[in-house]
Amino acid sequence: MAIVNSLIKKFDKDDFALIENNSDVECIKVSKEKFLEIIVYLREDKEMYFDYLTCISGVDNQEDGTFGVVYRLYSIPFDRHLDIIVEVNKTEKNELTEAISSISKYYRSANWMEREVYDMYGIPFEGHPDLRRILMPSDWIGYPLRKDYSTSEKYHGITIDFESEA
Amino acid sequence: MNNTKNHIGKKPKIQYQFDDSHLNKSEPSRYDPSLLKREEMLINIGPQHPSTHGVLRLETLLNGEYIVDVVPHIGYLHRCFEKHAESLPYNQIIPYVDRMDYVSAMNSEHAYAMAVEKMLGISSQIPKRVEYIRVLVAELNRIASHFVAIGTYAVDIGAVSPLLWMMRDREHILRMLEWICGARMLYNYIWVGGLYYDLPIGFEEKCIEFINYLKPKLSEVDRLLIENKIFVERTANVGILNRDLAINYAASGPVLRGSGLRFDLRKVDAYSVYPELEFDVPIGKGEMGTTGDCWDRTWVRAQECKESLKIVEQCLNRLQNDYKRSKDFDPREFCPKKIRPKEQEIYFRAENPRGELGFYIKSDGKSDIPLRCKARSACFVNLSILPEISRGSLLADLIAIVGSIDIVLGEVDR
Numbered sequence: 383m384a385i386v387n388s389l390i391k392k393f394d395k396d397d398f399a400l401i402e403n404n405s406d407v408e409c410i411k412v413s414k415e416k417f418l419e420i421i422v423y424l425r426e427d428k429e430m431y432f433d434y435l436t437c438i439s440g441v442d443n444q445e446d447g448t449f450g451v452v453y454r455l456y457s458i459p460f461d462r463h464l465d466i467i468v469e470v471n472k473t474e475k476n477e478l479t480e481a482i483s484s485i486s487k488y489y490r491s492a493n494w495m496e497r498e499v500y501d502m503y504g505i506p507f508e509g510h511p512d513l514r515r516i517l518m519p520s521d522w523i524g525y526p527l528r529k530d531y532s533t534s535e536k537y538h539g540i541t542i543d544f545e546s547e548a
Numbered sequence: 549m550n551n552t553k554n555h556i557g558k559k560p561k562i563q564y565q566f567d568d569s570h571l572n573k574s575e576p577s578r579y580d581p582s583l584l585k586r587e588e589m590l591i592n593i594g595p596q597h598p599s600t601h602g603v604l605r606l607e608t609l610l611n612g613e614y615i616v617d618v619v620p621h622i623g624y625l626h627r628c629f630e631k632h633a634e635s636l637p638y639n640q641i642i643p644y645v646d647r648m649d650y651v652s653a654m655n656s657e658h659a660y661a662m663a664v665e666k667m668l669g670i671s672s673q674i675p676k677r678v679e680y681i682r683v684l685v686a687e688l689n690r691i692a693s694h695f696v697a698i699g700t701y702a703v704d705i706g707a708v709s710p711l712l713w714m715m716r717d718r719e720h721i722l723r724m725l726e727w728i729c730g731a732r733m734l735y736n737y738i739w740v741g742g743l744y745y746d747l748p749i750g751f752e753e754k755c756i757e758f759i760n761y762l763k764p765k766l767s768e769v770d771r772l773l774i775e776n777k778i779f780v781e782r783t784a785n786v787g788i789l790n791r792d793l794a795i796n797y798a799a800s801g802p803v804l805r806g807s808g809l810r811f812d813l814r815k816v817d818a819y820s821v822y823p824e825l826e827f828d829v830p831i832g833k834g835e836m837g838t839t840g841d842c843w844d845r846t847w848v849r850a851q852e853c854k855e856s857l858k859i860v861e862q863c864l865n866r867l868q869n870d871y872k873r874s875k876d877f878d879p880r881e882f883c884p885k886k887i888r889p890k891e892q893e894i895y896f897r898a899e900n901p902r903g904e905l906g907f908y909i910k911s912d913g914k915s916d917i918p919l920r921c922k923a924r925s926a927c928f929v930n931l932s933i934l935p936e937i938s939r940g941s942l943l944a945d946l947i948a949i950v951g952s953i954d955i956v957l958g959e960v961d962r
Contacts, residue, residue: 437922442920463895
């Protein structure tokens with residue numbers, strides 16, 4: 383709770399919400415607008431010192447109609463973790479969602495991790511230096527890890543659906 | 549060709565017809581050759597080139613012999629691990645986890661099994677013998693994995709004999725692991741809640757024999773390769789990654805330790821039975837050049853082999869004395885028949901030979917399949933450092949730098 387308490391002192395209470403997700407790590411949900419400010423505070427502040435961005439993963443929250451992006455921060459000197467969730471509204475199939483601020487300026491590891499989320503979920507990151515697809519081909523249609531994703535039938539003339547081959 | 553029929557009387561289908569635009573559309577280059585300055589040159593390395601350790605394409609912008617920028621293009625070995633994992637029960641994901649990092653599958657399995665056990669809350673129930681066997685096989689696999697890393701790195705640099713030596717000794721490890729579970733590289737041995745089988749009878753004795761054989765071989769490697777003058781000249785002061793940059797790039801494993809930070813998850817998170825085992829964490833000190841250069845990273849790997857050997861020895865000692873083989877020991881006793889964790893999100897990380905392998909798993913509490921299973925791969929993150937540390941160095945050094953990061957493209961692309 384130490385982290386959340388000092389966040390309450392620093393920021394408005396409406397900017398973030400504590401999430402209970404049965405894990406042993408504190409988890410907060412942050413609004414898109416305040417996200418960058420909070421990240422910078424968590425990184426720069428001497429008592430927070432979250433210097434290691436471990437992992438960014440996108441999540442498709444089916445019922446809520448949102449996509450979540452989960453940032454796992456780690457502080458090497460204090461040995462503690464923090465999960466930060468940012469949510470964006472779902473859009474039509476194969477369409478990009480609203481943008482989230484890129485944090486690759488502060489954590490350079492975010493560069494490729496954000497590209498991966500963009501590739502798999504179609505969530506653009508504002509201010510990213512080089513936002514391209516990373517694992518899928520550049521001309522791939524759709525965002526594969528969305529739950530409503532359906533495989534396209536052909537790619538460069540190659541039939542993908544192997545059942546129709548017979 | 550179109551009109552001829554094949555032997556079953558069907559017209560053969562043309563599966564794919566090459567078109568020049570396909571390549572450009574699917575993976576376009578970052579730099580436009582027509583916009584380059586006069587002295588600049590664009591060179592494409594890979595995706596099929598032995599020194600890229602798999603299918604990695606490096607688009608290299610050169611100024612004479614010097615590197616201006618490197619753009620790695622990855623994804624050629626993307627096998628949709630995360631998408632597959634969203635349609636499979638937890639225990640059936642393990643073979644897919646094997647295929648991510650196929651050089652050290654045991655370590656990946658161990659991490660995944662521990663992650664799911666943590667979700668189920670059965671971590672404390674796992675018998676000690678099971679845990680010791682897990683650590684034993686994982687450390688054996690770590691040695692084998694480092695042998696591949698060091699051996700292929702030597703070939704990148706231009707020395708062929710170390711590879712043959714390392715492969716010879718690695719083969720012994722693979723044979724032993726094959727004896728345990730029947731597969732050389734993709735084991736499916738560590739299950740959620742237990743193991744596939746107990747160790748075969750006589751394994752401990754053979755393993756001790758192997759350790760006694762391997763110990764002098766490791767110091768041979770030091771003399772043959774690591775301290776070799778040619779090797780040192782080729783790798784010292786090349787591809788320097790300082791500590792702050794390494795942390796900022798979230799580097800892990802030997803890449804981070806080579807930069808001089810004593811950070812090993814086996815010590816930091818103290819998972820499994822590692823707190824009961826004694827071993828050191830070697831870090832790069834810049835003995836031959838600057839801290840964080842290619843030589844430091846390789847030296848750390850060579851030292852870790854020795855530390856792993858210590859762990860293997862201790863595990864065998866415990867398995868022969870404290871947690872002996874007995875008739876009523878069933879390694880599958882605590883394997884749950886049905887894996888249905890409660891609604892939660894967890895992130896579990898473990899130290900792989902290449903760095904931090906993490907699993908972010910989200911379950912909804914209603915089904916046997918995960919809602920989301922993300923693998924945070926160490927190679928993927930470590931590879932993103934490549935442009936930063938290779939700028940300004942020679943083209944020949946780029947190969948040395950790529951090799952020193954020790955990537956497995958199966959894990960980069962997943």
